[in-house]
Amino acid sequence: MRSVAEYAIETENLEKSYGEVRALCGVDLRVAAGTVLGLLGPNGAGKTTAVRILTTLLPPDGGTARVTGLDVVENAAEVRANIGLAGQYAAVDENLTGAENLEMVGRLYHRPRPWARERADELLDRFDLADAADRLVKTYSGGMRRRLDLAAALVIRPPVVFLDEPTTGLDPRSRIALWESIERRRAAGTTVLLTTQYLDEADRLADRIVVIDHGTVIAEGTSDELKRRVGGERIEVTLADGSQAETAISTLAALACDKPSREDGLVSVPVTERRGAIAKAVRRLDQAGVRVDDISIRIPTLDDVFLTLTGKPPEPEVPEDGEAPPDEQREAVQRETEGAVR
Amino acid sequence: MSGLGDTATDTLVLAERSLKRIQRQPDLLTAFTVQPIMFVLLFVYVFGGAIEVPAQFGDYTDFLMPGIIVQAICFGGFTTALGLAEDMQRGLIDRFRSLPMSRIAVLTGRTIADIGTNALQLVVMIVVGLIVGFAFSSPPLEVVAGIGLMLLIGYAFSWVFAYIGLNVSSPESANAFGFMIIFPLTFLSSAFVPPDTFPAALETFAEDINPFSTMVDAARALFINTPAGNDIWASVLWCIGLIAVFGYLSVRRYKRAVAS
Numbered sequence: 001m002r003s004v005a006e007y008a009i010e011t012e013n014l015e016k017s018y019g020e021v022r023a024l025c026g027v028d029l030r031v032a033a034g035t036v037l038g039l040l041g042p043n044g045a046g047k048t049t050a051v052r053i054l055t056t057l058l059p060p061d062g063g064t065a066r067v068t069g070l071d072v073v074e075n076a077a078e079v080r081a082n083i084g085l086a087g088q089y090a091a092v093d094e095n096l097t098g099a100e101n102l103e104m105v106g107r108l109y110h111r112p113r114p115w116a117r118e119r120a121d122e123l124l125d126r127f128d129l130a131d132a133a134d135r136l137v138k139t140y141s142g143g144m145r146r147r148l149d150l151a152a153a154l155v156i157r158p159p160v161v162f163l164d165e166p167t168t169g170l171d172p173r174s175r176i177a178l179w180e181s182i183e184r185r186r187a188a189g190t191t192v193l194l195t196t197q198y199l200d201e202a203d204r205l206a207d208r209i210v211v212i213d214h215g216t217v218i219a220e221g222t223s224d225e226l227k228r229r230v231g232g233e234r235i236e237v238t239l240a241d242g243s244q245a246e247t248a249i250s251t252l253a254a255l256a257c258d259k260p261s262r263e264d265g266l267v268s269v270p271v272t273e274r275r276g277a278i279a280k281a282v283r284r285l286d287q288a289g290v291r292v293d294d295i296s297i298r299i300p301t302l303d304d305v306f307l308t309l310t311g312k313p314p315e316p317e318v319p320e321d322g323e324a325p326p327d328e329q330r331e332a333v334q335r336e337t338e339g340a341v342r
Numbered sequence: 343m344s345g346l347g348d349t350a351t352d353t354l355v356l357a358e359r360s361l362k363r364i365q366r367q368p369d370l371l372t373a374f375t376v377q378p379i380m381f382v383l384l385f386v387y388v389f390g391g392a393i394e395v396p397a398q399f400g401d402y403t404d405f406l407m408p409g410i411i412v413q414a415i416c417f418g419g420f421t422t423a424l425g426l427a428e429d430m431q432r433g434l435i436d437r438f439r440s441l442p443m444s445r446i447a448v449l450t451g452r453t454i455a456d457i458g459t460n461a462l463q464l465v466v467m468i469v470v471g472l473i474v475g476f477a478f479s480s481p482p483l484e485v486v487a488g489i490g491l492m493l494l495i496g497y498a499f500s501w502v503f504a505y506i507g508l509n510v511s512s513p514e515s516a517n518a519f520g521f522m523i524i525f526p527l528t529f530l531s532s533a534f535v536p537p538d539t540f541p542a543a544l545e546t547f548a549e550d551i552n553p554f555s556t557m558v559d560a561a562r563a564l565f566i567n568t569p570a571g572n573d574i575w576a577s578v579l580w581c582i583g584l585i586a587v588f589g590y591l592s593v594r595r596y597k598r599a600v601a602s
Contacts, residue, residue, distance in 0.1 A: 080442040091433040
């Protein structure tokens with residue numbers, strides 16, 4: 001029935017504007033089946049717009065988007081039967097219990113009630129919500145709601161799952177629990193498109209990363225490829241005596257793959273092979289009589305990537321008390337989109 | 343695309359969800375029942391003595407009750423506005439729109455559930471009416487037809503409220519909007535006071551334009567056997583018109599709703 005799709009998610013020259021504001025200006029995405037794509041970008045970069053188009057919530061102005069080979073405009077209904085969505089805020093009914101929420105979603109996917117009920121129990125178990133299954137969601141903590149929301153996205157074990165900033169505003173423990181469930185989904189062969197502002201999240205979960213800003217793809221590749229773009233790993237030596245800097249540089253020249261740099265008492269040496277580098281460096285410096293205060297390997301983070309590519313640091317993180325932020329954030333997004341529509 | 347069968351199933355799934363909520367938030371239903379009861383008491387015992395009604399109505403209670411029942415039933419759809427506004431605010435609408443379910447079911451599920459709460463409210467109103475001295479003076483079949491008409495009116499206004507709920511930014515403003523629009527209309531009608539005591543312009547509005555008057559007069563015809571004229575059929579037409587217009591507007595709005 002379904003044509004064999006090379007990519008689980010594929011967009012070509014995707015465009016979308018809200019009035020004057022161009023949210024997407026020709027975005028190409030390709031996500032191989034069974035992989036996780038991290039869609040990274042600052043607020044307003046167009047991440048959520050892309051997700052909304054791919055989940056059939058929003059029609060694109062131009063370009064095409066296919067999910068499991070199905071066009072999101074032409075075959076919207078079939079696309080919906082193949083996807084799960086967990087948004088920026090927990091889209092669950094507060095006046096239902098956790099079990100009732102999942103059962104309702106299962107039935108709205110047109111599965112029979114007994115199936116939906118059984119699946120709900122299974123998911124509640126998996127997401128550590130079994131004890132709270134029969135409690136109204138309004139009594140749930142922020143982390144529990146998010147877990148329930150993610151469970152709702154997985155009810156029919158869809159081949160493709162979209163997660164729009166799934167951990168924003170979560171406490172660290174819930175965040176790690178959520179990461180683990182996303183990793184399990186991938187292990188089970190699910191394709192995941194994940195938007196995030198958290199670089200460590202993309203680093204940990206994503207097979208490939210696409211960085212977008214102002215509606216345009218500005219970089220893509222694996223986490224390592226992107227890091228390499230901003231320069232590789234470096235040994236950083238803090239000298240006890242700044243006057244020994246030249247000696248230190250010449251001593252370490254053999255390890256360097258590029259020109260070392262110095263700044264007062266700090267010597268920075270780019271290396272290609274990090275393994276054993278510190279031990280070698282310490283031995284050499286010791287033999288040359290260079291006194292060392294501190295020595296470390298500096299591995300570029302996605303933050304460095306972000307800064308280099310967009311010219312600005314990543315968004316400040318929202319306070320992590322796990323309760324209030326989603327709503328506040330939502331309102332901010334709401335104001336933004338409303339402003340844009342008018 | 344989802345067929346009629348799917349639409350019916352989805353509607354029932356979501357109606358069940360709405361009714362569960364009412365069950366769990368009895369304060370919501372209480373608020374909506376207590377208010378009309380207070381109106382009954384206020385008008386019967388406070389204002390009633392000062393309001394003269396045409397002889398055909400017997401006493402003021404008989405004049406008042408059909409009007410207050412229509413007013414109460416019109417507000418019944420408020421739970422739809424509230425529910426939809428909350429679904430929009432909390433992002434549930436996004437989830438529904440990403441599911442392979444019938445597009446219209448989110449709206450029909452709500453409005454169908456309202457019929458249940460409206461029926462309950464109607465029972466309460468009739469009981470209160472009987473306690474304060476209201477008496478049905480029409481043949482039983484007409485009373486039954488009148489109850490049917492009340493439910494139809496309630497259903498029609500659920501669609502008005504659906505449209506309001508989809509267009510406001512929060513459940514609180516859904517509340518404010520509902521009152522702002524419907525409250526004045528009910529007072530500028532024949533519901534509480536005979537319109538011939540109004541200034542000329544208002545009297546014309548109340549008697550010839552305001553659909554509330556038509557509906558209230560239809561309720562009187564069916565409950566206390568006053569002359570019906572065209573009021574009953576006109577009321578049915580009004581209801582069908584409201585459902586058609588606001589159903590269309592709401593579905594259109596829902597399809598474009600981006601939970602914003």
